[in-house]
Amino acid sequence: MKTHKIICILALSFVFSMGYAQKGKVRQASKEYDNLAYLKTSEILLEVAENGYKSVDLLQKLANSFYFNNQMKEAAKWYGELMAMNEDVDSEYYFRYAQSLKSIENYTESDKWMRKFAESDRGDLRGRAFTSTVDYLSMIDEASREFDxxxxxxxxxxxxxxxxxxxxxxxxxxxxxxxxxxxxxxxxxxxxxxxxxxxxxxxxxxxxxxxxxxxxxxxxxxxxxxxxxxxxxxxxxxxxxxxxxxxxxxxxxxxxxxxxxxxxxxxxxxxxxxxxxxxxxxxxxxxxxxxxxxxxxxxxxxxxxxxxxxxxxxxxxxxxxxxxxxxxxxxxxxxxxxxxxxxxxxxxxxxxxxxxxxxxxxxxxxxxxxxxxxxxxxxxxxxxxxxxxxxxxxxxxxxxxxxxxxxxxxxxxxxxxxxxxxxIPDCEQVVEGVVKDQDTQELLPGAKVTLLDADGNPLSQQVVGADASYKFEELECEKEYLIRVELDQFATDEKRFTTPKKKQDLVIEFDLERDEVVLEPCADLAKILDIPIIYFDFDKSNIRRDAEVELQKVLAVLNKYPTMTIDVRSHTDCRGPAAYNEKLSNRRAQSTRQYLIDKGVSAERLTAKGFGESRLVNDCGCEPSNESSCSEEEHQLNRRSEFIVTSINGEKCPEN
Missing domain, CATH: 2.120.10.30 (TolB, C-terminal domain)
Incomplete structure (x- = not known):
């Protein structure tokens, strides 16, 4: 016991004497540190630390000296010792420790300290950038390219x-x-x-x-x-x-x-x-x-x-x-x-x-x-x-x-x-795919596939063969393109895409929807053929310019199906007297019918009737409780025309 005590006293005396000498070196290192002489600082403080004399201040300066001199492996070691001694330091040390850990590719531990950094100062943009891109390594891998x-x-x-x-x-x-x-x-x-x-x-x-x-x-x-x-x-x-x-x-x-x-x-x-x-x-x-x-x-x-x-x-x-x-x-x-x-x-x-x-x-x-x-x-x-x-x-x-x-x-x-x-590597993309029927998933040979630039200018065109596949090569990277697919009896489809910044094959498949449907008596063309409603201005019965564009679509349907007859039904909103609205809607129906007749449709194929405000499509009636709550746009929904198939191929609609 006595011998053990003497050894402890001698050891303690050695530490005190060594500590006194080391403090002089620390003072010298601090002077060098303040002069931004980081290389000299690290040499002096490293000797002191390796001799066992450590403090929070010393470890901060030693780690910083390596960090600022880009010796990140050493910085990571000494920041680690600093955190082991006292994690309650300025949050900037969490950030520096995380950065130095990245330099030795210890990303798991680095992320741990970046999370701590972000939590310690939620307003810091660096922490916010980290928390918003927690999958940053996979994003970097995706952005990486192969070149020498x-x-x-x-x-x-x-x-x-x-x-x-x-x-x-x-x-x-x-x-x-x-x-x-x-x-x-x-x-x-x-x-x-x-x-x-x-x-x-x-x-x-x-x-x-x-x-x-x-x-x-x-x-x-x-x-x-x-x-x-x-x-x-x-x-x-x-x-x-x-x-x-x-x-x-x-x-x-x-x-x-x-x-x-x-x-x-x-x-x-x-x-x-x-x-x-x-x-x-x-x-x-x-x-x-x-x-x-x-x-x-x-x-x-x-x-x-x-x-x-x-x-x-x-x-x-x-x-x-x-x-x-x-x-x-x-x-x-x-x-x-x-x-x-x-x-x-x-x-x-x-x-x-x-x-x-x-x-x-x-x-x-x-x-x-x-x-x-x-x-x-x-x-x-x-x-x-x-x-x-x-x-x-x-x-x-x-x-x-x-x-x-x-x-x-x-x-x-x-x-x-x-x-x-x-x-700078050449970056050429390949885009390819297959054209199928949306409903049956059958291949659609004969489809015309066109590659266009972002402004719609054609660049290349193909007609797909028996395998219904297309392929365009030598597209530029990071550029916007369009692909348009057309085939009789199917609705044309178009997809816009932007090529990535590194070379890879892009696959864009097309499932075309048939645009020819079986029309039956009583069908509403607006719903079946996706023909927009024909609108009129308030208290007017003349054909608006935008309505004329839509009536051309109705005209095309009538020309395509020569046995079809339709009933043009016009409606108003609730504003104004009911009797007046009924007359207004009749004028609108007749105006629509006459437009189609003037474009060559036989008058016998067209009937027209106005329903006034009797068939509103929403709750915008003109009772005091409703009138003030409806917007002009909501009222306009009631100012409309409909096109009901009264007969086709000899079959008549029972309602007519």
Missing amino acids: IVNLNINSEVSDFGTTQYKDQLIFASSRGGGKKYAWNEQPYLDLFSAEKQEDGTYGNVEKLDSDINTKFHESTVAFTPDDNVIYFTRNNYYNKKYKNSEDGTNRLKVFRATLDEDGDWDDVEPVHFNSDEYSVAHPTINVEGTKMYFASDMPGTLGKSDIFEVDINEDGTLGEPVNLGPSVNTEGHETFPFINSEGDLYFSSNGFSGLGGLDVFVIRDFKNKRELNQPMALENVGRPINSPMDDFGYYENIGTKEGFFTSNRDGGKGDDDIYSFI
């Missing part, structure tokens, strides 16, 4: 990212330039580089952009106006050799503008007017018309860590005032690296919407038109292989050359962030 991605041979052992094409060059940011190192990741500050396109389609001959663009601090992500004469780019808050910090001591990012001079050099570098020392503006992209610029910022009005904004580019090249794109695009997380393609689709990266992990690339298709028309926008995760469990961002595509690029720090890369290329 290539790690570009211009990548280095450090960070390379953010591609844009300029003429026959690829412009990108890289830390390969040497010089002063950035404390965050201990890599040299970023510069902008160009790589020339080779005859085989690859890129090489990497060179720095001219010195008016690059400085000793960060430059990255560029955009060019459609005429290639103006460049917008991202840089640290460094201008005219002056390096400025915000009030809290942070050097922010700004967007700068330069113009191409007569010698082909970039000149007249100047910041855009909505930059600020107190927030960041970065990652510009310009639409194909050169009228809009999109960028990322945490300026006032931002919903989260960074949002996507839009600003007008005026005809004289000046910029308007930025507008936040709102909650259809932005969340409380990071939305960044926007890109708008030549068709008006907006791509950007986000960790606020449900994805595979880290930043995922999302797209709002037809964004330009939907924004102009104030229409709802549908957000899509672009799926694999663009997205992965790690950070995927800097999406860029050239629809004309079918080249695409994006940046990722996924496993298997050459350096920190790597640029990947891909060929």
Whole structure:
């Protein structure tokens, strides 16, 4: 017992002495952490934690250091220890833990912490996005497409990212330039580089952009106006050799503008007017018309860590005032690296919407038109292989050359962030099906099947054979079409559909309904042949223009069945004296009969009678209790004509 007590005292003394030394290291690490030197922070705090000295504050800083430096496997480990020690932390730690778990593809555990995050702050858009897409993994699988991605041979052992094409060059940011190192990741500050396109389609001959663009601090992500004469780019808050910090001591990012001079050099570098020392503006992209610029910022009005904004580019090249794109695009997380393609689709990266992990690339298709028309926008995760469990961002595509690029720090890369290329895959759809009788399910050979575009213009036509099957190939992806099927003795059928964004065979079956029925005496043509009721204006008996269109249908039926005779029955609503209504309805019946006679129907085949208000089809009688409660539309239902078959093929209706 005595020996055991001595051992415990010695052990306790060792812990105290070690703890005193470790506290000094924690103070040093905190200083590095406050300076955003996350790599150094993680090294120091990791040593302390592995020596057994842990606290909530230490674990938060250690996990954050790995998280912010994209070392997600380590972040997941230490966030896990933080939660084991104390789950009662700021809800943002639930979100970060969930994100880091995704990076190691532990989606089940990640979803658990996202649910906890959503429950802790029901107003957060990230949590709401998760709860509204609990099946996000299957949705991503559905959006994923099969094509190859290539790690570009211009990548280095450090960070390379953010591609844009300029003429026959690829412009990108890289830390390969040497010089002063950035404390965050201990890599040299970023510069902008160009790589020339080779005859085989690859890129090489990497060179720095001219010195008016690059400085000793960060430059990255560029955009060019459609005429290639103006460049917008991202840089640290460094201008005219002056390096400025915000009030809290942070050097922010700004967007700068330069113009191409007569010698082909970039000149007249100047910041855009909505930059600020107190927030960041970065990652510009310009639409194909050169009228809009999109960028990322945490300026006032931002919903989260960074949002996507839009600003007008005026005809004289000046910029308007930025507008936040709102909650259809932005969340409380990071939305960044926007890109708008030549068709008006907006791509950007986000960790606020449900994805595979880290930043995922999302797209709002037809964004330009939907924004102009104030229409709802549908957000899509672009799926694999663009997205992965790690950070995927800097999406860029050239629809004309079918080249695409994006940046990722996924496993298997050459350096920190790597640029990947891909060929935009051709997407051709096949639509096929069989034509059958709706009632008997028998095959209907001989049916004419027509493929039409969204506006009804015919594209292709087939007549089905003995197997009653049709097939149309080489349809475009994400496009609206119509298929129309016609066959004698059957009602024409038409179906509208939109092809998906990845290649697959579509099956659209047609069950045709017979449009020839057996007509019997006393039948009501309006019900059997689906002929709409013929309406009259209030207190009128003349044939309305819309009624004339419907009477043409009655005329066609009479011409098709030459032995048929019909009785035209006209009715009024209850308003007005009953005797007057009876006369009015008679005038209407005779007007209808005369119209058909004038169109060539023998007078002997037509009788006509008015019933006034005696046969109302609803409760809109004109008693004081009913009259005020009926609308004009309800009264109009009683102002009608009917067409009753009095005889056909020698058989008469007993009622006549």
